[in-house]
Amino acid sequence: MNSKSSAPVIFSVFLAIAVAPVxxxxxxxxxxxxxxxxxxxxxxxxxxxxxVVSVQHQHRDPSMVADMVNxxxxxxLSRTQKTDAVQAQTLGYYTNPVYTKQRxxxxxxxxxxxxxxxxxxxxxxxVGVLQERLLVARMQFAPTKASRDRYENELIEEALEAYKxxxxxxxxxxxxxxxxxxxxxxxxxxxxxxxxxxxxxxxQASESVVAPQVASGTSKLSVSVSGTVQFD
Numbered sequence: 001m002n003s004k005s006s007a008p009v010i011f012s013v014f015l016a017i018a019v020a021p022v023x024x025x026x027x028x029x030x031x032x033x034x035x036x037x038x039x040x041x042x043x044x045x046x047x048x049x050x051x052v053v054s055v056q057h058q059h060r061d062p063s064m065v066a067d068m069v070n071x072x073x074x075x076x077l078s079r080t081q082k083t084d085a086v087q088a089q090t091l092g093y094y095t096n097p098v099y100t101k102q103r104x105x106x107x108x109x110x111x112x113x114x115x116x117x118x119x120x121x122x123x124x125x126x127v128g129v130l131q132e133r134l135l136v137a138r139m140q141f142a143p144t145k146a147s148r149d150r151y152e153n154e155l156i157e158e159a160l161e162a163y164k165x166x167x168x169x170x171x172x173x174x175x176x177x178x179x180x181x182x183x184x185x186x187x188x189x190x191x192x193x194x195x196x197x198x199x200x201x202x203x204q205a206s207e208s209v210v211a212p213q214v215a216s217g218t219s220k221l222s223v224s225v226s227g228t229v230q231f232d
Contacts, residue, residue, distance in 0.1 A: 032231040033182070034170050038162035041190070041222035044151045046141035049120045049214070051127055052091065053134040056110040058098060066095070069109045072133050076113055083126045087116040112137060118144065120216060128211030141216045148221065152188050155223040159186070163225045170229070177231040184227035190220045 055072040059065040073090070080088045091112035098106040113134070117123040127136060143151070171179060 030182075030230065032174065032177070034167075034174075034229045034231065035226070036163060036166045036170070036229060037224065037226040038159050038166055039222065039224045040155045040158040040162060041220055042151060042155060043218040044143055044147065044221050046143055046216040046219055047147055048116065048118050048144045049123050049139070049141055049216070050114065050116045051123060051139045052112055052114050052137045053127065053130050054110055054112045054137045055134050056108065058106050058108040060106045062095070062107040062109075065107045065109045069093075069111050073111050073113065076130050076134055079129055080113075080115065080126065083122055085117055085119050086123055086126060089114045089116075120214065124211045124214055136212065139212065139214065141214075141219075143219055143221075151221050152223060155188075155221060156186060156225075159223045159225040163227070167229055171231070174231045179229050179231045182228050182230045184225065187224045187226075188222070189224070190222045 053076070055069050055076070057065050057068040057072075059068065077088065077090075080086060091114055093109070093111045095107060095109045097104040098108050115123060115126065167179065167181075171177065
């Protein structure tokens with residue numbers, strides 16, 4: 001992406017000028033202060049995919065249900081280790097009783113596995129393999145931390161330049177007075193919405209599962225600069 005291309009910068013200007021009353025001492029309240037705000041945003045490419053898959057079983061024997069979950073997760077981890085550049089992390093492990101007429105008739109166990117990679121094609125192929133015995137719980141695209149930091153730094157520069165232009169506009173109407181920035185705040189924001197939030201039925205182990213079809217899309221990042229300028 002061309003680092004110079006960006007969405008239009010949006011500005012908000014708040015002008016507040018107070019007349020200073022006469023005080024007997026040398027301490028005077030602030031006057032001729034202007035509050036300004038500038039905003040810059042950009043759609044940036046998502047270059048990292050995170051997928052959470054899970055295994056779940058139910059059985060009346062708690063030791064059996066635990067064994068079934070553990071075996072499936074061991075199988076999933078062994079296949080994950082064969083795929084380069086995929087970061088794997090096991091998440092929560094849950095065991096709950098199943099009641100029928102206020103009596104425990106079975107046990108249900110569930111464990112999740114989080115997979116993350118910038119190689120989207122490789123990860124989706126792996127997910128297709130894992131779907132033979134696991135479920136896809138959720139899937140999300142987002143910029144990597146390195147990409148996010150780089151784009152946010154560029155947006156900070158754009159927002160600061162926009163802020164300076166706003167100050168120059170106001171200064172023309174303050175008879176060209178000297179000024180100083182007495183307060184400045186910078187806020188960053190933006191997030192990637194989940195591209196999929198679904199539960200998919202597990203196929204039989206003998207069936208071939210097609211890999212999920214995904215599109216990385218973009219995420220909107222934004223930077224807001226707000227502050228107060230004192231015109232002397």
